[in-house]
Amino acid sequence: MNAYNKSPNSLRLHVARWVVPVSRPPIENGAIATFEGKILGVGPASELRASYPGEIKDYGDSILCPALINTHSHLELSPLKRRLSPGGSFVDWVRALIENRDLIRPEEWEPAIYQAIKEMQENGIIAVGDVGNLDIIPLFSSRKDGAWPFRGVFFQELVCPIPNGAEEEIPLSAPFVNGKITEPMDIWSPSFHYAFSAHAPYSVAPQILKTIKAWDQSHGMPFPIHVAESEEEIEFLQGGQGPLRELLKEKGHWPLNYDIPKASPVRYLETLGLLDRHTVCVHCVQVDRDDISILAKTGAGVCLCPRSNIFLGVGVPPVEELHASGIPLALGTDSLASNDRLSIFAEMASLSKLAPGLPPEAIFRAGTYGGAKALGISEELGSLASGKAATFLALESGPIGNKDILEFLVHEGYKELGNLVIG
Ligand SMILES: [Zn+2]
The missing domain is CATH 2.30.40.10 (Urease, subunit C, domain 1)
Structure with a gap:
């Protein structure tokens, strides 16, 4: 380019x-x-x-x-391109992701991330909302060699198992000290910000979800979270059953004293007070009418990742209904572990096939202004x-x-x- x-x-x-x-x-x-x-x-x-x-x-x-905005990516997963197969169950994919992520050799990160950055640039992307568990991308973005071209936000993602009991027993991720998020290191450029995100309603304890949201809110940052991505997520939050329960047990995270929310992911997040116009609900594939009205009422936005949804076979989000309810829409590629391209134009083309009733203006807006709004950079981009x-x-x-x-x-x-x- x-x-x-x-x-x-x-x-x-x-x-x-x-x-x-x-x-x-x-x-x-x-x-x-x-x-x-x-x-x-x-x-x-x-x-x-x-x-x-x-x-x-x-x-x-x-x-x-x-220029386009990729509201949801995981650049640190770029070495996994074409290593995971599509079409199995969501939980099988999560399991394979965890296994394959642990197999990435140190020398694989740099070329894979360079290639991913290049692909996004070549496809007209100017800003990202990149989510990661490691410090690879913050370190990449702080280099002085001009290798990092994007504006936007890096979100340090927290996956905190639901507690078995006492709050202090929660095995906290690195940015937490005594249950509170520490201030991020000052290693990024002025046009690329740093904030926190929660993985999903089923993988982060309710108190921690609130802490992350409060940190983002007090720093004027958006709060992204994967929401209602699969039927398995609905099954687990509604009744504490299903393959997600098995996965949590397998990983030693089965919450003995966990109160099953007995609610949809969207309603659960609303109950916790986490939905407002600075919250970005990523995916929202498995949402019903009630969920859509909650999203509309609270002003929360939705980031659609159509090609990832197709890859994982988790279903089709009710895009026309979300749009008709006035919910702000953005577009993301998600990672190369569930997509073979990092192109917002490709997401637009796929979305138009999944949601033929959605006007092209709305689709193009989601990949541009919608993304900028979701990442808090719409005054500039x-x-x-x-x-x-x-x-x-x-x-x-x-x-x-x-x-x-x-x-x-x-x-x-x-x-x-x-x-x-x-x-
Ligand atoms: Zn994601």
């Missing part, structure tokens, strides 16, 4: 057959005026030429649109508007009609490796 970054301090007018700002309808023969790394204006080229008499960069039959970062994608489209522009992005975007433009 080539970055257009010549004399970034000059006033420049980027002109193309189509500009798709996301915050407003597509503009035919549109333009983006940029100056000193910021967007000054977006509109018809004829109007902007008069207001911003700068250097003109003409992209011809191209689409200029926001996610749409093209004055004051935002002058960073966008230029995709060659050839001649294309007005009504097809968003269809083209959603269905064909993954075929066009656009250039990331830094104006």
